[in-house]
Amino acid sequence: MESDIISLYNNKCEGMITMLRTDRLKSLRKSNGKIQQDIADFLGVGRTTYVKYENGDSEPPLDFIVRLACYFEVSTDFLLGKSDNPTPPDAKKEAPNIINDAEALRAYFRSKKGRDPTPEEFSRLNDFAETLIKGLDE
Numbered sequence: 001m002e003s004d005i006i007s008l009y010n011n012k013c014e015g016m017i018t019m020l021r022t023d024r025l026k027s028l029r030k031s032n033g034k035i036q037q038d039i040a041d042f043l044g045v046g047r048t049t050y051v052k053y054e055n056g057d058s059e060p061p062l063d064f065i066v067r068l069a070c071y072f073e074v075s076t077d078f079l080l081g082k083s084d085n086p087t088p089p090d091a092k093k094e095a096p097n098i099i100n101d102a103e104a105l106r107a108y109f110r111s112k113k114g115r116d117p118t119p120e121e122f123s124r125l126n127d128f129a130e131t132l133i134k135g136l137d138e
Helices: 002-012 022-031 036-043 047-055 062-072 091-099 102-113 119-137
Strands: none
Touching: 022 036, 022 047, 036 047, 036 062, 102 119
16 A cells, blocks of 8 residues: 555656756856856855856755746746746736636645635635735736
8 A cells, every 4th residue: 555655656746856957057147147156156155066056966955946046037947947938937827827726725725734624714715815816916
């Protein structure tokens, strides 16, 4: 039984662990007119540490990948090679599709509380999501 669960997990997550596309990182740095020291300073690491990230000798922490994506205004999926589209998704456009999905709301609640929401809790969560969406329009 346990091996079946592990096998199911491995099949669902196959290909999910992805390394930083170092060629993209280097290309972004150069196309933005930056030197390695500039990016190292931005990340708060030494130049030699950054060079290891750019050469693929070391994998940067996840928060660095997120910071690099913000710095270069690209998606993390682009940096990780999961997408060839460098443009990050527009949160304002994406949020209604995610939040209005009742099953997504229930799954989010389950992930935080370990159980399904009661009808009252679900109603409150849905109201909060609607308020959040309206706030994006202002």
